[in-house]
Amino acid sequence: MTIWFHIIFLLLLVSSCVSSDFLENSDFESPPSNLSSNASSSALVLLDQNTTLPGWTFEGIVQYVTSPDLPDSGHAVQLGEDGKINQTFIAxxxxxxxxxxxALIPGGENCSVSADLSVSGPDSNSVFSYRQNYSKVSWQSYSHNLGKWGNGEPINLVLESQTIDSESNSTCxxxxxTLLIKTVGVTLGQDSGNLLTNGGFESGPGFLPNSTEGVLIDAVPSLIQSALTQWSVIGTVRYIDSDHFHVPEGKAAIEILxxxxxSGIQTATRxxxxGSRYNLTFTLGDANDACIGQFVVNVQAGSAAQNFTLQSNGTGSGEKFGLVFVADKxxxxxxxxxxxVTMTKEDVLCGPMIDGVIVHPLGGTASLKPTWLLLIFALLYVAVL
Structure with a gap:
């Protein structure tokens, strides 16, 4: 590693911040005013026009949930028919x-259909569904990129149930x-030996404090809108952390589901x-989540494509692979x-883990052509923080 790698890694760290204090009452532990007398029970308490939920405004049918089965073993909100909550915070x-x-949890029991959740910012919107077989617990963590904003700009976060054609009493x-906001710098540094940005997947969504299941990232065709910095997503992938999964390098990796x-991920070199030749290297393995089977991953680099196979025993194995390709542009x-499709014995979807993706020219080392301006920028950024 060169000194420039350490400087750029510092830039990556200081340009990322995980915080729940962007939002007031982000875990809904501050209760609504004027709760009914049975608010301490597991029953749902209907919020009406005479009730306020600290930090949030709401419309439609919104209910305050008290249950030990929630991620924080406390409280949450359920968005019923036309239910919507929103909060504006400052960049x-x-x-x-x-x-x-x-965290997304299905509400109700023995439902014939589950309603979706719409999450949006001023210029972004995604719809999320709780799907069986994506988690061994009763809830799932999802991520959504609210977009790029400048200092002092207001960001209005809106969460809304999606109305569906069904009998209301049979709808979950x-x-x-537990909402959490993470900020990530728009421009990330590159390792001087890598022509990819975020090839180690260190820049992505934040992990909820009580989650051991990683964070699901649904299909996002745009690099700009993706919660996984500089990677678009096909299908669904799981963003995993080294505290709860096998991660060969750094703190995070991707598991393809x-x-x-x-399903998969895609990016582009810089x-x-x-017409020049390059070498792509990466680690293929399993995330140590009891995922047993034969993993086959198709890797495409420029005009070259190849299948790579790993026999997984589900205990955290990994192997480095490489592919030589000619840049087509x-x-x-x-x-x-x-x-x-691979599943654990608990019928939870799992799959191959990818980490440490590196592209460099054959016969040489890629260069960032660093300047003293980059160092000055790093020092100024730290000083501002």
Whole structure:
């Protein structure tokens, strides 16, 4: 590692911040005013026009939930028919992406259909569904990129149930809990030996404090809108942390979850020369989540494509692989795709883990062409913080 790698890694650290204090009452532990007398029970307490929920405004049918089965073993809100909550917070710092992580829980029992949850910012929107077989607990963590905002700009976060054609008494309306905002710098540094940005997946959504299941990232075709910095997502992947999973390098990695359709991730190189040869290396393994089977991952780099296979015993194995390719254009496409459905004995979807993706020219080391301006920027950024 060069001194420039350490400087750039410092830039990555100081440009990322995980915080729940962007939002007031982000875990809903501050109760609504004018609660009914049975508020301490497991029953749902209907919020009406005479009730306020600290930090939040709401419309439609919104209920305050008290249950030991929630992520924080406390309280949450359920968004019933036309139910909506929103809160406006203020951006801090310039050129930062604001990435939301939240817990989604299905509400009700023996429901014939589950309603979806819409999450949006001023210019972003995604719809989330609780799906069986994505978690061994009764809730799931999801992420959503609220977009890039400048210092002092207001960001209005809106969570709303999606009305569906069904009898209301047979509908599982979504329950939301534990919202967390993470800021990530729009421009991340590169390791001087890598032509990819965020090849180690260290920049992504924040992990909820009580979660051991990672964070699900649904399909996002745009690099700009993705919660996984500089990578678009096909299907669904799980963002995993080294505290609860096998992660070969750093603090985070990606687990690909193929279901009824292929899943994977895709990005593009920087500063490649059309017609020049490059080497792509990566680690393929399992996340130590009891995922047993044969992993087959299709890797495409420029115009080259190859399948890589790993026999997983589910205990945290990993192997480095490589692929030589010729750049077909200045920004060569890099993708990892899995087509095989793999499940644990608990019927939870699992799959191949990808980490440490590096692209460099054959016969040489890629150069960032660093300047003293980068060092000055790093020092100024730290001073501002």
């Amino acid at each position: 801090r710092g310039d050129d930062l992406n604001y990435i939301l992580t939240f 309306w979504p329950i939301v809990d 193929a279901d009824t359709a292929p 500063d490649t020369s059309e 200045a920004a060569a496409q890099i993708s990892f795709t899995s087509y095989s």
